Amino acid sequence: MENALKKRTAISVVRDYDVAMDAKHRISLRGAPNKYFHVKELSNGCYLLEPRLLVSPDLLSSRTRKMLEQSVTNLKKGKASAPLDLDSLTGF
Numbered sequence: 762m763e764n765a766l767k768k769r770t771a772i773s774v775v776r777d778y779d780v781a782m783d784a785k786h787r788i789s790l791r792g793a794p795n796k797y798f799h800v801k802e803l804s805n806g807c808y809l810l811e812p813r814l815l816v817s818p819d820l821l822s823s824r825t826r827k828m829l830e831q832s833v834t835n836l837k838k839g840k841a842s843a844p845l846d847l848d849s850l851t852g853f
Contacts, residue, residue, distance in 0.1 A: 780788045795812040
């Protein structure tokens, strides 16, 4: 187990640049390899971005893909349940 811990590579700074938020409080990441990120705001004011990848349809089981395709077909045909009334949940 100790050898496995020693083999980990150290984290290093790959790029270092300044950004400014726009009027909608957004920033742009230059050359980001991923489109989606999970953001953690740390107590020291730092933000941690963890890349998130969407699952490839090939990784879903055939049964799951079939169920999803049937659900989309039903939705397009108008086969859907009545809208949910969420007004009763406003007290939380």
